[in-house]
Each structure stands twice: as C-alpha cells, then as structure tokens.
Amino acid sequence: MNLFSWRLLFFPLTKKIRLFKIYYTQVNKQQVAVYRSTFVLCQIYTGLAFIWPSKINTENKITLKTTILDNADKIFENGRYEECYNLLISCKQEEHDVEIKWRICRVLYNMSKDQKYEASYKKKLISRAYQIIASELDSNWNNHAVQKWYAIILDAKSTNAGMTEKIEQLGNVRKHMDLAVTLNPDDATTLHMLGEWCYQVTEISWLQRKTVEALFAPLPHSTYEDALEYFLRAETAQPRFYSINLLRIGICYLKLKKEDQAKYYLKLAASYPAKSNNDHQANKEAMELLKKLK
Numbered sequence: 001m002n003l004f005s006w007r008l009l010f011f012p013l014t015k016k017i018r019l020f021k022i023y024y025t026q027v028n029k030q031q032v033a034v035y036r037s038t039f040v041l042c043q044i045y046t047g048l049a050f051i052w053p054s055k056i057n058t059e060n061k062i063t064l065k066t067t068i069l070d071n072a073d074k075i076f077e078n079g080r081y082e083e084c085y086n087l088l089i090s091c092k093q094e095e096h097d098v099e100i101k102w103r104i105c106r107v108l109y110n111m112s113k114d115q116k117y118e119a120s121y122k123k124k125l126i127s128r129a130y131q132i133i134a135s136e137l138d139s140n141w142n143n144h145a146v147q148k149w150y151a152i153i154l155d156a157k158s159t160n161a162g163m164t165e166k167i168e169q170l171g172n173v174r175k176h177m178d179l180a181v182t183l184n185p186d187d188a189t190t191l192h193m194l195g196e197w198c199y200q201v202t203e204i205s206w207l208q209r210k211t212v213e214a215l216f217a218p219l220p221h222s223t224y225e226d227a228l229e230y231f232l233r234a235e236t237a238q239p240r241f242y243s244i245n246l247l248r249i250g251i252c253y254l255k256l257k258k259e260d261q262a263k264y265y266l267k268l269a270a271s272y273p274a275k276s277n278n279d280h281q282a283n284k285e286a287m288e289l290l291k292k293l294k
Contacts, residue, residue, distance in 0.1 A: 065097065072103055079275040081111045098136050102145045105129040109153055113277055126156045144183035148190050151176035167216050173197065174220070188238035192245045195230030198222040199248060228252040243272040243282035250286065259293060266290050 068087065075084040084107045088100055108129040112122040133150045140146045151173050158169035174197055180190045201222040204212070209219055231249045240246070246269035253262035269286035272279055 065099065069099060069103070076103075076107060076110075081107050081114070085111065098140050098143060098146065101132050101136055102143075102149050105133045105149045105153060108132075109149070109156060110276070112156065115277060123160050126153060126160060129153045130157045142183060144180050144187065144190075147176050147180040147183060148187070148193070151180060152193065163212070164216055167212065167219065170197075170201075170220060186237045188234040188241045188245075191230050191234035191237060192242060192248075195227045195234060195245070195248060198227035198230060199224070199252070202227060224252045224255045228256070240268070240272075243269055243274075243279045246272060247282040247286050250289065254289070263290065263293060266293075 068090075072084050072087050075087060085104065088104050088107065108125045111117070112125040112129075114122075117125075129149075130153050133146065133153050136143075136146050137150055154169055154176065155173045158165045158173070174194075177190060177194050177197060180187065181194060184190065199222075201220055202224055204219060213219055228249065231245055231252065234241070234245050235249065246265050250262045250264075250266035250269060253259070253265065266286045266289050269282045270290060272282060274280045274283055
C-alpha cells in the first residue's frame with residue numbers, strides 16, 4: 001500500500017514526520033512535493049472537521065478538492081496510475097464526490113490495461129469501476145464524464161462477460177457515448193471512443209457477422225468513413241492527444257486507399273512519446289505498417 005494512504009491521518013505527528021523523511025530518500029522530490037501538498041491539506045481538513053465540524057466553509061472544501069483533482073490529473077497524465085488511485089482515495093471526506101468517483105473509475109480502467117496484472121485481477125478492477133460509475137448514473141445523468149466513463153467501462157465489462165453480453169450491450173455503449181458527446185461536443189476522448197466503436201463494428205467480417213447474427217442477434221453497421229470522421233474530429237479538438245487515435249487515422253486512410261495521408265499519421269503514431277502500454281502498442285503497430293508501405 002502506498003505510504004500516503006488514509007491511515008496516515010491517524011498517526012502521531014512525530015511518526016508522520018519520520019515517515020516523510022524516510023520516504024523522501026526513496027522517491028524523487030517532485031513526487032513527494034505533490035503528495036505533501038495534498039496530504040497537508042487533508043490533515044488540516046480532517047483536524048478542522050473533528051474539532052469544528054460546523055465551521056468548515058464551502059470555500060475551504062472547494063480548495064481541498066481542487067488541489068486533489070489537479071494533482072491526481074497530473075499524476076494520471078504521467079501514467080502513474082496506482083499513485084493516482086491512492087491519492088484519490090486518501091481523503092475520505094470526499095468519497096461521495098462525483099468528480100473524484102469518476103476519476104477513480106478512470107484510473108481503475110487504465111490499471112486494468114496494464115500487462116503486469118493477471119486477467120482475473122483486471123476483471124476485478126473493471127467490476128469495481130462499474131459498481132462505482134453505475135451508482136452515479138441516475139443522479140448525474142447530465143454529467144459528461146459520468147456518461148463517458150459509464151460507456152467505456154460498460155464496454156470493458158461486457159467484453160469480459162463474453163460474446164453474447166458484448167453484442168447485447170453494443171447499443172447501450174453507443175447510446176451513452178452519444179450522450180457524452182451531446183453534453184461535451186469538444187471532448188477528444190469521447191470522439192475517439194465513437195470512432196473506435198465505428199471502427200470495431202466495421203472490422204467485423206461478412207462471415208463473422210452472419211455467424212454472430214445467426215447465433216445471437218443482429219449487429220449494427222458502420223463504415224471506415226464514419227470511424228475516420230470521429231477520429232479526425234478528436235484530433236481537431238485536441239491535437240496529438242492520444243497515440244491510438246493517430247494510429248487509427250492512419251489505418252482508416254489505408255483502408256480507404258489514401259496512402260499519403262496514411263503515412264503522415266502513421267509516422268506521428270510511430271514517433272509518439274510512449275508513456276503507457278497503449279503508446280508502446282501504437283508505436284510498434286505504426287512502425288510495422290510503415291515498413292509494409294515502403
């Protein structure tokens with residue numbers, strides 16, 4: 001468990017200081033600074049809540065939450081998912097806050113993509129994320145992030161459950177993606193999700209489609225043009241935000257026989273700074289495709 005877990009809130013002050021000194025020698029200064037700022041605020045907030053619960057004003061709560069969210073987002077963007085998770089759950093006073101809860105779901109989802117974990121543990125991470133985000137859906141129906149992460153995690157959960165569940169949930173996944181885009185038309189991640197949905201549906205071969213429809217249920221239809229439109233919209237909304245988006249644009253152009261455009265985006269994907277497993281995957285796949293185009 002991370003050193004800066006919520007249990008530290010109840011340690012004696014001298015022990016906290018000693019633990020800080022020990023930990024400071026083990027990790028880089030920047031990481032410690034991030035945790036220290038949030039940890040100190042949690043200490044102050046917890047102390048005030050214990051002594052003067054009626055005198056904590058809204059401004060103090062907003063300051064604390066903003067600090068936690070800002071630090072968590074920075075750690076997440078650097079691909080340090082376990083640290084981000086530990087930080088988000090460190091202040092129990094905020095455990096019912098939707099802005100923290102959807103971020104917990106986001107980091108659990110990304111942890112589930114890490115190859116170092118066993119498949120059974122990855123499924124548990126997704127199951128936990130689904131429980132959290134599903135509980136927020138009715139009360140936060142107009143929250144863009146809730147709709148987005150519900151769609152992402154529902155898709156992952158249905159994939160884990162097998163082909164039948166995956167097919168049955170395709171329509172629901174698309175519905176919540178569309179709702180998320182309606183609530184925030186300029187969110188690059190949601191636009192990428194819609195592109196990915198169209199891309200995966202288009203990738204189903206004629207034989208696979210007929211087999212699945214005979215055994216399960218009718219499948220939705222899409223095209224590479226549909227997928228490309230969403231991927232390009234995502235790139236316009238936030239240029240170079242995601243290596244897989246660049247890769248998908250390149251692949252869609254290849255499918256549409258537009259090699260010059262394909263090469264441009266595949267080169268961007270191949271040289272994308274790798275911070276996560278997805279980035280490494282995009283680098284590798286883009287380089288392999290470029291070799292075939294030479």
